[in-house]
Amino acid sequence: MKKNILAVLLSAALAGSMAGCATKEKPSGDLQKITFVLDWVPNTNHTGIYVAKEKGYFEAAGLDVEIVQPPEDGAEMLVGAEKAQFGISAQDGLMPALIGDNAIPVEAVAAVVQHNTSGIISRKGEGMERPKGLEGKKYATWDKDLEKAMIKNVMEEDGGDFSKVELIPSTVTDEVSALQSKSVDAIWIFYGWTGIASKVADFGTDYFAFKDINSTFDFYTPVIIGNTNWMEKKPDATKAFLSAVKKGYEYTIDHPEEAVDILCKAAPELDKELVAASQKYLNEQYKAEVEQWGYIDPDRWNGFYNWVSENGLSETKISENTGFTDDYLE
Template identity: 25%
Template sequence: MRLRRSVIALMAVLGLAMVSACNGGDDKAADGDGLQKVNYLTSFGAFGREAYAYVALEKGYFKDAGFDVKITPGSGTVDVMKLVAGGQADYGIGDFTGFAITLANQKLPVTTVGAIHQRSMAAIMSLEGLGINKPQDLVGKTIGDQPGSTNTVMFPVYAAAVGIDPKSVTFLPSPPPGLPKLLASGKVPGIGQFVVGEPLVAKADSKHRKVITLPYGDHVPDLYGNAIITRSDLAKEHPDQVKKFMNALLKGLQDTYDDPAAAATIMKKYVPELDVDVATAELKIMQAYIKPENFKGPLGELTADRVKKVISLLEQSHAIPQGSIKPEDIATLDLAPKS
């Protein structure tokens, strides 16, 4: 009987915690200054590529918009989606294509409201002399990557675009922090990595070999990169709050685009172990993905035509079943920035 009461009490506490977490859109969830408390997840870890959120925090953009924001390192698109869906976070960052593929197979109450990158940053990286110099060299190779990572999940789309059989490439499950060293050791000839990871890969190689990068976006340019994720109910019931938060975050992104070195320096105040030089190099690479050449839209733009193209590409490459998702299932386009 005592055990049963303890279990019931524990379930009640957990239930209250979940209700509290899910009240991110409730105006009552405010601190002493009247600011709305918001939990935000980065896409993955605390690398330089995430600096824009820290810039928005440091420069008071979140506070000016009425938010008290807590930034927590995320652990990949799928985990970010699940944590946002469950109410443990209000907003997060995840790869748009990985987001779409996940929702085609598992329904979660989440949506995207804006794009951080107008091109996918997914890539395969190698080092000079390891036998990978072009997409066709991937055939028969083993690539180290985190299970379920964006690079792995999206690989069939890339493979179809470059004309190789995705099954001809083996992905070796490997912990993300050790991927650069795994490549440098020669234990694998390639690793899954975002294009901005090039400075980290170069730093890990004591032989100072040239980094070979095969960006997915070079062959599938219609794919978005990272996008802003929130709960579907928050987007529907509190659209003004979502717009204010997104606009504050995008102000941080604009400042980061304009001055990568300053953004990296700001981030180091919050992440002391950050290598400012590496972070700055990452952010300089990221500029071409935030605003690609010939891109004329507003920062953060998501359009119906592009979203439809992404879905079509995923269906054509058999990454998702035909008709499994519609644009409105993965993006709340009326909240996205417009020209």
């Protein structure tokens, strides 16, 4: 769902910022050149990537990695066209790239965090701490079929009626400000950034997570994706890249304060107080209960796509184990 926010934010916040958000490249020599495209503005989902670059893990693995901002249509098309070898996406956003006549050669190779941290945020005390409370309220929508189907599902699970929600086309670029101004009542967010931002701003909110209402919605977001053809031709480089990224995230977990400094150095436009608070939250999410950073559970991956297919939200049925692999993780 992030790419729906992306087009608005890029025009407002990213003009001319690419050079400032990526760390300087060293002479490549014989290093394998890799372009890595983000999914959004730099944030704590990306910290491990910037740490891996700053600490020299990529170079030590024989790689020259450039981190770039995404186009308006997201990272998937750039990676699919092999203009970038790797990037950031999400299981829900990746789905259109995997099916139908317009399928492109991309697949997820690692989970950045283990669980879906997205849900609905609202002003505190207005009855929207549970899905049924959205009845009669203004929800800022991207007008996507999957988005609306998920909200309808969790509302019905809670005894609510989705038809009673007032859908407002989303132009939100600052969720906390939008709630404060009362232009909308409820917004889909990722708690690790916007939920934490509301706390930093000392603005009272209520929140419910999709995965807490329906476990099928505990899909993988965000994920690292790669170009399937490139990875098949260069399996060693792919494994080396993911090993360096894994090392970056593990260093972030062990050294959060230094990791915050590294991210803010790469993206000085970020609010350091927010970054530090968000980093503290996400450090518990990167690996959660699993031992290996990046692991993707086939049952959870397939379960979400099965629900999508069963509810007529994809052009064709999505086959088992489509769109991901754990084979390059070590």
